[in-house]
Amino acid sequence: MIYRRLGDTNEEIPAIGLGTWEIGGRETPDYSKDREQIDVIVRAIEMGYSHIDTAEYYAGGHTEEIIGDAIGLFDRSELFITSKVWPSHLRRNELHKALDDSLKRLKTDYVDLYLIHWPNPDIPLQETLEAMSQEVESGRIRFIGVSNFDVDLLKKAVSISPKPIVNNQVLFNIEDRQAMYELLPLCQKEGITLTAYSPLKRNLLSNSSKEILEGMAKKYYASTQQIMLAWLLSKDGVVVIPKASKIDHLKSNMDSRNIALSHEDLKLLDDLS
Numbered sequence: 001m002i003y004r005r006l007g008d009t010n011e012e013i014p015a016i017g018l019g020t021w022e023i024g025g026r027e028t029p030d031y032s033k034d035r036e037q038i039d040v041i042v043r044a045i046e047m048g049y050s051h052i053d054t055a056e057y058y059a060g061g062h063t064e065e066i067i068g069d070a071i072g073l074f075d076r077s078e079l080f081i082t083s084k085v086w087p088s089h090l091r092r093n094e095l096h097k098a099l100d101d102s103l104k105r106l107k108t109d110y111v112d113l114y115l116i117h118w119p120n121p122d123i124p125l126q127e128t129l130e131a132m133s134q135e136v137e138s139g140r141i142r143f144i145g146v147s148n149f150d151v152d153l154l155k156k157a158v159s160i161s162p163k164p165i166v167n168n169q170v171l172f173n174i175e176d177r178q179a180m181y182e183l184l185p186l187c188q189k190e191g192i193t194l195t196a197y198s199p200l201k202r203n204l205l206s207n208s209s210k211e212i213l214e215g216m217a218k219k220y221y222a223s224t225q226q227i228m229l230a231w232l233l234s235k236d237g238v239v240v241i242p243k244a245s246k247i248d249h250l251k252s253n254m255d256s257r258n259i260a261l262s263h264e265d266l267k268l269l270d271d272l273s
């Protein structure tokens with residue numbers, strides 16, 4: 001596994017984490033494949049996925065329940081679990097309750113990283129960040145961060161948060177690369193880890209990107225998905241959280257850490273528009 005420093009802290013986190021959207025349902029719970037999905041997460045952890053990303057929103061909380069069942073078989077201190085609070089729970093009391101509920105579902109005493117899932121302009125950011133910081137003091141959260149924050153909002157969060165913002169989780173893949181221009185340089189300057197979500201673009205690439213990636217994949221004896229992940233991982237301060245529920249996908253994504261793209265190929269991918 002390769003590790004990246006988390007924000008400006010002394011913590012190192014695995015650069016390849018496991019995404020969990022659609023595990024256990026989408027917006028609502030689907031209990032029909034629980035056994036299978038717990039097994040997938042167990043297999044993933046055995047394979048080295050010690051960094052798991054989830055959210056209270058996923059499957060109406062059921063994704064966290066599935067993760068809770070899987071992680072119970074492992075040493076909790078070896079795992080790095082991220083969860084996110086939904087924008088309707090950003091008032092102080094709502095946030096404390098949302099965290100309570102997430103911890104119950106995850107069957108753990110703490111989350112390693114807790115993120116504001118999406119900004120909510122109707123609730124003062126200061127109030128939310130104070131509530132999150134309080135939970136760092138209480139030991140139920142180790143580190144705090146945000147998700148889907150643009151440059152201006154991230155700057156604001158950094159300037160008013162009582163505890164450091166160590167992470168911004170945003171959409172970033174070979175085609176959705178808005179984050180690369182201003183947000184990533186800001187994160188690198190401020191010592192904030194950038195987590196790339198949907199790093200495989202949910203397999204919905206355009207034909208033109210596919211063609212370029214397929215050519216490169218042949219050259220590196222790799223898959224197009226591995227090239228996509230290797231490109232993201234080549235960037236300072238970036239970690240990726242591909243979601244996979246097939247064992248061969250989990251293995252293949254993990255192996256992307258071994259692909260070192262040449263400077264020319266990195267430039268070619270950087271310059272794609």
Ligand SMILES: NC(=O)c1ccc[n+]([C@@H]2O[C@H](COP(=O)([O-])OP(=O)(O)OC[C@H]3O[C@@H](n4cnc5c(N)ncnc54)[C@H](OP(=O)(O)O)[C@@H]3O)[C@@H](O)[C@H]2O)c1
Pocket residue numbers: 018019020021022053054117147148169170196197198199200201202203223225226241242243244245246248249250252253
């Ligand atoms: N903060 C936010 O607002 C936000 C938004 C979206 C996502 N996220 C997080 O980011 C995670 C990842 O993003 P995502 O789930 O949107 O999309 P993604 O990781 O880009 O793509 C997931 C899809 O790719 C497939 N896949 C995975 N590895 C593959 C491989 N090696 N070869 C071929 N197909 C492969 C998966 O199939 P199988 O499942 O069949 O293996 C799944 O259908 C989420 O699960 C979630 O944790 C956060």
